[in-house]
Amino acid sequence: MSARADAIAAGAHAPAAPRRIALDPQGRLWTLLAAATCLLPLLLQLPARMAVAIAAIGAGVAAMAARRALPGWLRLLLALGLLGYVMASSRFAFGRDTGCALLAAMLAIKPVELATLRDARSLLGFALFAPFSTFLLDQGPLSLALGLLGASLALAALLRLSDLESGDVSRATAPWRWLLGVLRLVAIGLPLALAAFWLFPRIATPLWGVPERALARPGLSDRMSPGEWVDFMSDDSPVLRAKFSGPAPPTSRMYWRGPVLWNFDGRTWTQPQWLRGLPPAPVEHAARGWDYEMELEPTDRRQLVALELPTRAPEGAALSYDFGLYVPRPLNALTRWRMHSAPPVAFDPKLKVMLRAMALRLPEGYNPRTLALARQWRREAGADDDAIVARALRWIRADFAYTLTTPLLGRDSVDEFLFEQKAGFCEHFSSAFVVLMRAAGIPARVVTGYAGGYYNRYGDYWVVRRLDAHAWAEVWLQGRGWVRVDPTAAVAPERIYDTLDDRAAGTFGRRLVPVLDMGDWLRRGWNDFVLGFDAARQQRLLRPLGIDQLGQGRLIALFACVAGLALGWMLWLTARSERQRDPLLRAWHRLSARYARLGLARAPHEPAGAWAARVAAARPGASELPTLSARFADWRYARGDGRKQGRRELDELVRALRRHRP
Amino acid sequence: MAMPRQSAIDRTPPGFAGLRARALSWARPRRPEPLPATLDRHRVYILPTAFGWFFLLLLLAMLVGALNYNNNPALLLALLLGGAANTSLFAAHLQLSGLDVVAIDAEPVAAGRPLQLSLHARARQGRERRGLRVECGGSAATLSLDDGAGSATLEIPTRRRGWLDPGRVRLSTTRPLGLARAWAWVWPESPLLVYPAPEANGPPLPTGSGDQAQARLHPAGDDVHHLRAYRRGDPRRAIAWKPSARHGALLVREYEQPVGADIVLDWRAVDGLAWEDRIRRLARWVDEAEREGRRWRLQLPGQPPLGPARGADHRHACLRALALLPFAGGDDVGAR
Numbered sequence: 001m002s003a004r005a006d007a008i009a010a011g012a013h014a015p016a017a018p019r020r021i022a023l024d025p026q027g028r029l030w031t032l033l034a035a036a037t038c039l040l041p042l043l044l045q046l047p048a049r050m051a052v053a054i055a056a057i058g059a060g061v062a063a064m065a066a067r068r069a070l071p072g073w074l075r076l077l078l079a080l081g082l083l084g085y086v087m088a089s090s091r092f093a094f095g096r097d098t099g100c101a102l103l104a105a106m107l108a109i110k111p112v113e114l115a116t117l118r119d120a121r122s123l124l125g126f127a128l129f130a131p132f133s134t135f136l137l138d139q140g141p142l143s144l145a146l147g148l149l150g151a152s153l154a155l156a157a158l159l160r161l162s163d164l165e166s167g168d169v170s171r172a173t174a175p176w177r178w179l180l181g182v183l184r185l186v187a188i189g190l191p192l193a194l195a196a197f198w199l200f201p202r203i204a205t206p207l208w209g210v211p212e213r214a215l216a217r218p219g220l221s222d223r224m225s226p227g228e229w230v231d232f233m234s235d236d237s238p239v240l241r242a243k244f245s246g247p248a249p250p251t252s253r254m255y256w257r258g259p260v261l262w263n264f265d266g267r268t269w270t271q272p273q274w275l276r277g278l279p280p281a282p283v284e285h286a287a288r289g290w291d292y293e294m295e296l297e298p299t300d301r302r303q304l305v306a307l308e309l310p311t312r313a314p315e316g317a318a319l320s321y322d323f324g325l326y327v328p329r330p331l332n333a334l335t336r337w338r339m340h341s342a343p344p345v346a347f348d349p350k351l352k353v354m355l356r357a358m359a360l361r362l363p364e365g366y367n368p369r370t371l372a373l374a375r376q377w378r379r380e381a382g383a384d385d386d387a388i389v390a391r392a393l394r395w396i397r398a399d400f401a402y403t404l405t406t407p408l409l410g411r412d413s414v415d416e417f418l419f420e421q422k423a424g425f426c427e428h429f430s431s432a433f434v435v436l437m438r439a440a441g442i443p444a445r446v447v448t449g450y451a452g453g454y455y456n457r458y459g460d461y462w463v464v465r466r467l468d469a470h471a472w473a474e475v476w477l478q479g480r481g482w483v484r485v486d487p488t489a490a491v492a493p494e495r496i497y498d499t500l501d502d503r504a505a506g507t508f509g510r511r512l513v514p515v516l517d518m519g520d521w522l523r524r525g526w527n528d529f530v531l532g533f534d535a536a537r538q539q540r541l542l543r544p545l546g547i548d549q550l551g552q553g554r555l556i557a558l559f560a561c562v563a564g565l566a567l568g569w570m571l572w573l574t575a576r577s578e579r580q581r582d583p584l585l586r587a588w589h590r591l592s593a594r595y596a597r598l599g600l601a602r603a604p605h606e607p608a609g610a611w612a613a614r615v616a617a618a619r620p621g622a623s624e625l626p627t628l629s630a631r632f633a634d635w636r637y638a639r640g641d642g643r644k645q646g647r648r649e650l651d652e653l654v655r656a657l658r659r660h661r662p
Numbered sequence: 663m664a665m666p667r668q669s670a671i672d673r674t675p676p677g678f679a680g681l682r683a684r685a686l687s688w689a690r691p692r693r694p695e696p697l698p699a700t701l702d703r704h705r706v707y708i709l710p711t712a713f714g715w716f717f718l719l720l721l722l723a724m725l726v727g728a729l730n731y732n733n734n735p736a737l738l739l740a741l742l743l744g745g746a747a748n749t750s751l752f753a754a755h756l757q758l759s760g761l762d763v764v765a766i767d768a769e770p771v772a773a774g775r776p777l778q779l780s781l782h783a784r785a786r787q788g789r790e791r792r793g794l795r796v797e798c799g800g801s802a803a804t805l806s807l808d809d810g811a812g813s814a815t816l817e818i819p820t821r822r823r824g825w826l827d828p829g830r831v832r833l834s835t836t837r838p839l840g841l842a843r844a845w846a847w848v849w850p851e852s853p854l855l856v857y858p859a860p861e862a863n864g865p866p867l868p869t870g871s872g873d874q875a876q877a878r879l880h881p882a883g884d885d886v887h888h889l890r891a892y893r894r895g896d897p898r899r900a901i902a903w904k905p906s907a908r909h910g911a912l913l914v915r916e917y918e919q920p921v922g923a924d925i926v927l928d929w930r931a932v933d934g935l936a937w938e939d940r941i942r943r944l945a946r947w948v949d950e951a952e953r954e955g956r957r958w959r960l961q962l963p964g965q966p967p968l969g970p971a972r973g974a975d976h977r978h979a980c981l982r983a984l985a986l987l988p989f990a991g992g993d994d995v996g997a998r
Contacts, residue, residue, distance in 0.1 A: 042850045067933075095732055118713075121713045121780070121840065122713075122716070125713075125716055125717060125720050127718065128720065128743065129724070130729070131739055132724050132736050132740065133728070134740055135728075135733055135735040136727070136731060136733055137738040139733075139735050141733075143735075144735055146685075147735070147739065148739070150742065151739060151742070152943060155743075155746060155839065158838075158840055158841075159837075159838050159839065161840055162793075162836050162837045162838060162839060162840035163793060165793075165836055165840060166792070166793025166794070166795060166803060166804060166835060166836065166837055167793055167795075167804040168792045168793030168806055181838060182746070185745075185746040185749045185750055185753065185838065185839070186745060186746045186749075188745075188749040188752075189742070189744070189745020189746045189748050189749040190742070190745055190748075192744075192745050192748060193741035193742050193744065193745035194740070194741075196741050197734075197738055197741050197745075202727075202729065202732060203729050203730060203732065221727060333732065354994065530734050530735070530736075530738065531734050531735070533734055534732050535732070570748075570749070570752050571752075572701060573752070574752055574755060574756060574759065575703060577756055577759070577760060577789070581786075603696060604696055604697075604698060604699075605696060
């Protein structure tokens with residue numbers, strides 16, 4: 001103790017003795033506000049009941065601890081209780097979700113000890129982890145906005161706390177001043193941060209773990225039970241955005257092909273897994289195709305969608321027998337694909353016997369009325385498959401209606417739909433149509449995907465939304481192979497080749513359309529520059545400049561260069577700030593610095609003339625300096641008012657001072 | 663000035679503290695410097711605080727996690743925080759660099775009483791410099807610049823008479839984010855004077871040598887006086903508090919020429935005491951004579967007599983001469 005006291009008294013002691021600075025009410029308010037804002041987006045990601053419990057405990061703890069310090073046993077009890085609750089809710093399975101919930105819980109009970117500056121700082125440090133974990137769970141605009149707001153508030157609270165530490169809290173400062181301070185800090189740090197973001201080498205495959213919970217909204221599944229897509233079709237979040245180089249197909253031909261469903265058990269259509277192993281069927285494509293780049297939102301599935309019909313698999317994907325595109329890993333992040341598609345002229349014109357049998361198979365004992373009708377049509381049409389297809393479409397167009405509100409269908413779902421309901425949406429139409437065709441002896445299958453698209457004129461791209469999900473049919477006709485038939489389009493084409501216009505009914509909605517378009521365009525830019533950036537795109541970063549592949553080493557070198565530039569810029573700002581603004585004084589100081597190297601520095605209090613005389617005495621032969629110093633003194637002290645007139649004279653003097661060497 | 667200076671750095675402490683002392687010997691400035699001194703970027707040092715290290719650890723964890731999952735928003739958040747933290751280092755640096763420490767001064771006090779050391783600083787306007795911590799000799803104060811100038815007052819303990827070298831003064835700040843502490847040393851050349859401590863209980867003043875030895879001034883009874891502005895060194899009891907409060911400035915009562923005999927305070931007359939005790943008794947007498955408004959003459963060995971005179975200046979001259987008397991046997995250590 002005494003040694004310490006001595007050392008302090010000696011004044012030769014570098015750090016201040018650790019001080020316990022009590023937190024003032026305003027600082028406490030800032031800290032709690034920032035921590036709560038950081039916690040909020042994380043809570044929104046947790047199960048509702050747990051989130052409410054954690055929020056309630058957090059608020060209670062903060063209110064209680066503000067009045068007086070809680071006893072140690074109570075803190076321990078609270079912490080153990082909450083942790084136990086969280087662990088029990090997740091059934092003691094420790095993973096990322098549990099980790100995030102635990103973080104939220106710990107953050108909520110951390111304010112039990114919030115008495116000193118140190119407590120407040122550690123709380124803010126942990127609070128900054130909350131937006132980070134939120135982003136691991138969700139990258140939606142709300143999470144991003146709340147997370148950034150929370151982080152900014154935390155930094156502002158840190159500013160406030162260091163005011164407290166330096167004992168300068170007496171002034172009343174408007175809260176926005178702190179936020180402005182934070183913005184300034186972030187803005188100056190931005191070049192460095194962005195350089196690191198784009199140039200710091202990325203890891204292509206995770207070192208550990210993969211996210212358990214995808215950021216994705218589930219995409220089209222490989223099964224379909226008519227009537228279950230209603231949720232899907234009222235969701236207008238985007239699925240993909242496509243930008244065409246060259247002409248785009250008309251919306252009535254924009255069919256985005258997804259899973260092809262062959263097997264029907266009377267209720268559900270499913271995809272035979274083994275077909276993925278077969279090589280793609282032989283296809284003759286039309287000469288004119290479409291080149292486009294597609295940006296796919298995460299789906300958590302391994303299958304891509306593509307405009308009908310992809311001519312080849314893009315890099316990293318493979319084509320299956322029925323022209324589905326598959327990737328080796330689930331798409332749990334935004335991906336971008338360069339695609340080329342062209343409509344088929346002949347699609348698998350020589351259907352293999354086994355596959356033909358599969359495309360004709362129907363479950364035994366289901367839908368007897370449909371089967372009877374089909375047999376009757378076959379008898380009437382003879383061998384003419386086209387006539388049967390046309391007759392079915394005519395019937396559907398004449399007698400059927402489109403609706404999203406359908407009752408649950410019973411055992412013979414197709415019979416019920418065709419002969420009783422006579423109303424439904426794409427799932428019903430495609431399913432019933434394929435059953436009808438198969439019963440008539442025409443190989444048929446259901447294709448799911450998306451139809452249509454919405455053109456965004458700000459960004460010149462097409463956006464396909466989840467509500468564009470669609471199911472249609474393909475029938476196999478002699479000589480032409482698989483031919484797309486869309487029975488839904490026969491009933492309600494406008495409901496398929498959707499534009500937002502028919503949904504945003506009314507003048508208000510119509511006025512909102514440009515705003516929504518702009519919003520989607522901005523979101524695409526964000527996707528493009530931020531969310532979709534990964535190791536592969538990083539390597540292609542300099543492709544526009546002619547460098548095809550950026551290796552790890554080059555990337556590091558580039559990063560070092562740019563980071564060096566950014567740091568240099570900051571150092572330059574620092575050096576610049578202490579620069580003498582008067583050019584004459586600056587030149588004079590530089591001159592003195594030159595003499596300082598010879599040990600003839602001018603003392604701060606030494607007049608110019610006296611110094612020059614001293615130097616002249618020490619270095620005989622240096623006669624220029626006394627003249628210069630006289631001119632300097634004359635200019636600076638004798639002619640204070642006339643400075644503006646002798647601009648040229650001043651420049652001349654400055655030049656002379658700069659030129660002079662001892 | 664030939665006196666050995668009272669050094670603030672007395673010995674090199676062992677272990678970690680020793681390392682620190684060695685680092686300090688490399689820190690700029692390496693020798694006392696004349697003021698004004700400008701804190702340029704070469705002498706501003708910066709190191710993370712404990713919270714700064716914690717924050718760094720936090721950022722590293724975030725970066726590794728975000729890179730692993732290739733989670734771009736998380737990465738961007740970590741990088742933005744890192745960028746802001748990095749900028750805060752520069753901002754902390756800028757709080758100090760460009761600051762001019764213009765002067766330090768302190769009114770002399772008797773040894774044992776704290777010295778009020780004022781540090782005056784100036785800087786070009788345009789940048790907010792507030793809450794700079796000024797530390798010297800274990801005491802600290804806050805320096806905030808308003809309109810480009812400001813000052814801070816430190817209380818420095820004094821232990822003995824003579825020149826006090828305050829040693830290095832540290833200016834530091836942890837603003838803006840508290841992640842790093844930037845500091846700079848100022849080592850003013852100007853030593854500070856510490857008067858000898860007056861004897862606590864001593865004999866009264868020796869009687870004067872003139873006729874009107876008893877004609878003392880009674881300030882309370884004397885109604886003929888005028889007021890003048892406070893000057894440094896005026897005794898506190900001379901301050902006219904009520905008029906001062908009315909005028910908003912310190913005013914001091916000045917009495918008419920007090921009448922009293924000249925007193926001779928002679929070094930030789932206080933024999934029989936130890937060296938330091940003689941000094942302390944004389945110091946007490948000087949104070950007392952000044953308090954009573956009398957004229958006195960101070961006779962010190964080997965020096966021309968001071969006075970006879972009276973007033974604050976004379977008191978200062980006498981106490982300075984006493985303070986700067988050599989220590990007994992010229993031994994510096996014995997007095998500690």
